[in-house]
Amino acid sequence: MIVAGCDVGSLSGEAVILKDNSILTYEIMRVRPRPEQTAQDVMIKALSKADLTLADLDYCVSTGYGREKIPFAHSSISEISCHGRGAHWANTEVRTVIDIGGQDCKVIRVDKRGYMVDFAMNDKCAAGTGRFLEGMAKALGVSLSEMGPLSFESSSPIGITKTCSVLAQYDVVCMINDGMEVADIAAGINKAMAERISKMTKKVGVRKEVAMTGGVAKNSGVVHGLKKVLDVDIVDLNGVDPQIVGALGAALFAQERAERELRK
């Protein structure tokens, strides 16, 4: 049985193809102007890696902000459920998932089956999200992937107190003008991100093991900061790219839904 999950978010789109409960292939790409376009492109790319076409899919579940707009999806499920499910599949010990996406962050608590039992999601603004980090990297003049390693070079992280992304970016520009070390500013940004996310995590409650998903999980500076603030280890997803976990969860739900339809 071949099934797929497609996650169209605000910054990136991901597709995961599963065959008999194993990841066959996946693809990540920057979003196009329209969600249906992103979904089509990312799915075709993922399928083509395994010489497949849309016609080969037995079932597809969509998730993410563009989930309702994906024409080839059979059904949709919220990304909150999907991230919980995907992270638990990658590491069955996981009970708390911290997902930091492009425009929101979520903390999801799952049970031993990987089903969500509680969650929290930011609702004020983009502070503590990938979009915030992207803006900060731009202000620092470094790439997003450099933000993590750069922050480890810092000896004295600078405090970033603004919660508004725009005003924080202004602060960073002023700090650069004042001649402050870029590494110290980067470390301060990652620390501020971690502190913001930790507040939400504590609301839901930290249950071990804790995993991180979403694009920001690739920023070692934020991961390090969260470990420190929450005083927990962030466990490995056994080689699964943290950015595809939402699409992976959707694909797992697709597999179950396809099996259920077969049984009917």
Add this chain to the structure above:
Amino acid sequence: MNGEHAWKPFRETVDAPMERARAWKEQTGGKVIGHLLPDVPEEIIHAAGALPTAVEGAGTQGTQAQAHIPGYTCSHAMGAIEQGMRHDLDILDGMIIPYVCDTTRNLFHIWNHCFPNKSNEFLRLPKRLDYPGAAEYLKAEFSRLADSLCNITGRPRDDEDLAASIALYDRSRAALRNAYRKQREQPAVWTSERVQTLFKSAAKAPREDHLRWMEALPWDEQSQDAMQRVPIYVRGKVWDPPGILDLFDKIGLLVVEDEMTTGYRGVATDAGSDGDPIDVLVRRHLSLTPYTGYHQQPDKLVSGFLERVQGSGAQGVIFLNPKFCEAAGFDTPDFQKALENAGIPSLVLESSSRGVSLEQIRVRVEAFREMIAEDLP
């Protein structure tokens, strides 16, 4: 009248409430009195010969009000000022603002300053409903309001008129409760959005007309509901953002009971006809589901809430807390804790049509449904 046609007068009233009031005024020559909803006794306005018209600020977008009221004011209060500033409320002869929170207390003075040519009334509702003197105090306040309104309309105050108004409003509340029951039994026909339109229009149209329109609704119509709906209980003040009930309908949530001032709370309790009509209204007021701005014994407040939730059969609770409403925010943690101890999941949504994305709310509500329904995949 049947099918979609039967719902038309309710929708027309909600879409253009002041047009309905204007037509009534032209026809009767009567006064139109606006009110800012929570617990204003519409019966007293009606008995004075005026048309009570609820002013709902929530959902109003605009730029003028912020020059008169701080930006951290709830959208209900802010929107009401905005409507006034852009002359949407010119048809009103007067306005009643109830004292239910710090915002409404200050709002009255701002309102008076902005619209000095209207007859504005500040209804000083008691904050301690369980205090022995509350009933006596409220009776004096309701009487003062009745006298003041009769001065505006020029109609002599008459207990028989008030008793007749109370009877009319009790009949209307009973009809609205029936509609609410229908929503639970036939959610595909009596959708939350439709039923809410009935509730909203009741507070804006002449109540005699509203009752007549309700009789013409398709009460016997049945339709198979294709959705597996999950029963929820909602606590909040007003339905805001405006698309929230439609969202619940589409996602497959069924509101089995709510505490909104523009929802079930407003029709759950009748006044009756036993005794002096002002006393009857006072008794009704004191037996209403506690509003978030009133002071109650905390233990009693929490246990009462939990009992109502458990009695409703809801699988989960959504708190629709208005943005910038401190009173709602203060209550919520105690309620959530009690629900958690009882094994009932809950979700807090900071709601407002100002600065809150409906799409973000949608993600959370969908996830909440998936969590409490336990019907994934």
